[in-house]
Amino acid sequence: MTTGERTTDAPSEAQLTGLGDMDAAEFRAAAHAAVDRMADYLESVASRPVLPPIEPGSLRGLFPVAAPEAPETLDAILADYDRLIEPNATHWQHPGFMAYFASSAASAGILGEMLVAALNQNPMLWRTSPIGTELEIVVVDWLRRGLGLPDGFEGLLTDTASTSTLIALAAAREAAGTDAAAAGLPAREDLPALRVYASAEAHSSVEKACMTLGLGRASLVRIPVNDRFELVPGALDAAIAEDRAAGRLPVAIVATVGTTSSTSVDPVAAIAGTAEREGIWLHVDAAYAGAVALLPERRSHFEGWERADSIVVNPHKWMFTPVDASLLLTRRLDQLAAAFSLHPEYLRTLDHTTPVRDTTDFTPQLGRRMRALKLWIELRWFGLDGLRRRIRHHIELAQELADAVDADPDWERLAPAPFSTVCLRWRPARLAGTEQQVAVAAALDRANGAIMDAVNRSGDVFLSHTRLDGRFTIRVSIGNLRTERRHVDRAWELLRAAAWAAEADTDLP
Amino acid sequence: MTTGERTTDAPSEAQLTGLGDMDAAEFRAAAHAAVDRMADYLESVASRPVLPPIEPGSLRGLFPVAAPEAPETLDAILADYDRLIEPNATHWQHPGFMAYFASSAASAGILGEMLVAALNQNPMLWRTSPIGTELEIVVVDWLRRGLGLPDGFEGLLTDTASTSTLIALAAAREAAGTDAAAAGLPAREDLPALRVYASAEAHSSVEKACMTLGLGRASLVRIPVNDRFELVPGALDAAIAEDRAAGRLPVAIVATVGTTSSTSVDPVAAIAGTAEREGIWLHVDAAYAGAVALLPERRSHFEGWERADSIVVNPHKWMFTPVDASLLLTRRLDQLAAAFSLHPEYLRTLDHTTPVRDTTDFTPQLGRRMRALKLWIELRWFGLDGLRRRIRHHIELAQELADAVDADPDWERLAPAPFSTVCLRWRPARLAGTEQQVAVAAALDRANGAIMDAVNRSGDVFLSHTRLDGRFTIRVSIGNLRTERRHVDRAWELLRAAAWAAEADTDLP
Secondary structure, three states: OOOOOOOOOOOOHHHHOOOOOOOHHHHHHHHHHHHHHHHHHHHHHHHOOOOOOOOOOOOHHHOOOOOOOOOOOHHHHHHHHHHHHHHHOOOOOOOOEOOOOOOOOOHHHHHHHHHHHHHOOOOOOOOOOHHHHHHHHHHHHHHHHHOOOOOOOEEEEEOOHHHHHHHHHHHHHHHOOOOHHHHOOOOOOOOOOEEEEEEOOOOHHHHHHHHHOOOOHHHEEEEOEOOOOOEOHHHHHHHHHHHHHOOOEEEEEEEEEOOOOOOOEOOHHHHHHHHHHHOOEEEEEOOOHHHHHHOHHHHHHHOOHHHOOEEEEOHHHHOOOOOOOEEEEEOOHHHHHHHHOOOOHHHOOOOOOOOOOOHHHHOOOOOOOOOHHHHHHHHHHHHHHHHHHHHHHHHHHHHHHHHHHHHOOOEEEOOOOOOOEEEEEEOOHHHOOOOOOHHHHHHHHHHHHHHHHHHHHOOOOEOEEEEEOOEEEEEEEOOOOOOOHHHHHHHHHHHHHHHHHHHHHOOOO | OOOOOOOOOOOOHHHHOOOOOOOHHHHHHHHHHHHHHHHHHHHHHHHOOOOOOOOOOOOHHHOOOOOOOOOOOHHHHHHHHHHHHHHHOOOOOOOOEOOOOOOOOOHHHHHHHHHHHHHOOOOOOOOOOHHHHHHHHHHHHHHHHHOOOOOOOEEEEEOOHHHHHHHHHHHHHHHOOOOHHHHOOOOOOOOOOEEEEEEOOOOHHHHHHHHHOOOOHHHEEEEOEOOOOOEOHHHHHHHHHHHHHOOOEEEEEEEEEOOOOOOOEOOHHHHHHHHHHHOOEEEEEOOOHHHHHHOHHHHHHHOOHHHOOEEEEOHHHHOOOOOOOEEEEEOOHHHHHHHHOOOOHHHOOOOOOOOOOOHHHHOOOOOOOOOHHHHHHHHHHHHHHHHHHHHHHHHHHHHHHHHHHHHOOOEEEOOOOOOOEEEEEEOOHHHOOOOOOHHHHHHHHHHHHHHHHHHHHOOOOEOEEEEEOOEEEEEEEOOOOOOOHHHHHHHHHHHHHHHHHHHHHOOOO
């Protein structure tokens, strides 16, 4: 179907001599043609290889070295789009994308991105986008309620969990009394070393935030985890006590619900107890797993997060919102303002006679996209029930895979699977009990790397890996809107077939 | 015209019982309906009031307090879009939007945003989006050449100039030898106070970056400007010498080409001389005016910027790219990596046998949108010649307005207008020579505030203000893709009419 397609074999007048935009008829035709491409893409994405079979550096040379001086026709541009862009994308929308954490865009969210592109809002100040500002407050509160969090949490939409966590830690830095935003960290000769606590399994975005904020990687204290990869509260308490004794200043604790490697769940309630007792900012990273809090029957994973100072949940992960959309909730918005608010004259508006929400007061950036619209459309199109049904299904698919792995003597799971991500590896039954031997351990790592690589080369499935307890671990992460049981079955089938081949190829004992 | 419109008076099966996405036919129909709204919007935006005539806080109550449990039809959602969203937007696409700096989205760029929303790329690693990664390199280089910058500059696309400047200053922090990313700023007892230099007229994003990076607002030394609002090089040299003598460590100098208040141009070549002599990182903020470097005949404004360590130019301002798109160019990409690169196991890929560009190595965020596609489409649709023609026209319109102001004895310009922004105020001829009197100065400020407010209430034009030499200054900033001579004429007509009214109302002597 090619509704609205139009043949254009020469640049338009608007292109050749115009001073403004494309004329409306040309845009209308081109946008309808784009919609057909988009719909065709979504219909056909499952039949493409998830990963394009190309090598790094192979694409750049396909494009001219300089932008054209003269305008080109939309037909030529869209033909190049078909030829050069789509085939060379990694298909995050593919139902076989089970790498990292899923980030798939629902059609309802895509509609939101389309409309926003035409509106081109910049809700940095209320005045620069009243609806962008207030719809964000509405949608953030819809999500807060949906996640079962109490009144008192408010917040904003940022681009990524990295930014949400950076904002939270910047606020924590102020709340700890460092006066960093104003005075700076090096200027205070009396300022002790600062410390941020997170588990050994916490995401790299915590470390990156420490780098960006001038705390440094050295400020991050990695607290040991138990054999389920969960932070050990006693170790946290001991680390804090040690730092206090040495005159260091605790700034924040980051607890994770759904770590990146294994989706383990830190004991948030116990950690919240520590944070409250010690007067330390608690930030909860639930970027991936937070969506599960939409399910009342699974809220036990989140127990205690309502006592956090800030929480990040990414709608662009398991809530099917197009990239980018990260939700930052906090009970201490005033501390975000302490970290980021600035009022140069050219940003003052005449609206400040009443309390006005200028969202830039809470962000390291001034300008920002309107991210609320896609969420507003999507939450209404799915309904909370519709989101819950899909998330429950993904958890069920993951449990089925976990059961299949557990039932196969040649495979093992390397971590609990509380949500929708299964950590596994091939370990033939005959090697059971010998895995600790250095040669066996190394051979198993190589074999599992080869297995994952073979699965990824199939084009049907894309998996990624991590290391758990030093072992090469294949992650199968379910949460793509378009993933069905057959795609998970296919992943498991490909894994076992690749293991069969690996058995023949490797130097296993 | 409503091609593709479809009546849906009940939720679809996919909504009621489905586990996946909207079915393809429903998406296709809804997306065509969305396109018609978008095209209608762009066709009609000039007839809307630029600023919606509403008060802060008036929108939130129009929406339910909670997300719906059950799905709603797209018809209902899109009807609410028409009723609640569009009328309450500040219309950045309106030809009468002459506030701040223009940020208008070309139709060609909107097509790019549409396609990207369906592809849902995340070019954080090469592997997670080969085309997102390599097209970004291509487009960044197209822009570099277009701007007349030499080989050796490379870079990336970020969300905003705030982020680009934050990245540049984080890199400068490393380049200055602070080891901040690793050790942190407070940990080094031998670390002196750090200093960043920018003119008194530099943008607040420089100050915000200092806050975020832990340098603090106190680290920013505001260098005086001359009567054209340009940084005084001698004052910069003196400030650096004073800081060196006091044992402080200079980290970066920020020179601005096109300041926010008056679009003044710092003497970049002289400043580059200082930076080179002193071994200090030079960052050039050309977020707004950088687009003018596309015009060879106007490159004198930019003389010396090729000696900078980093440069920011915002395509989402005067290059008509949809929000968000900021270009960060640097000759020292290795220092960006020193500030931001991290390699946890779960982000390692098997591609690292050849040199691979993983763009997250250069950013505070991990995930990122694919911003290259909209620029690639847009640069081809306009051609560099087409962009130049439009930018030249905007400069011409601004010069005409400046001439009209200069010719009117009751108005005065408060700054040179080297680009497309005119700083002006009403000052009736009879008061010439008395402006220094406190009562007159205050009355003129009030009158000009009232004039701007009256113009903004017209709905035809949106202007913003600043203060120059302490005086309330109205800014007329041209650069919206859809602005024509008649819109600038209308702004001038409205200003003069409002002054006529102000003369009767105010307590001017």
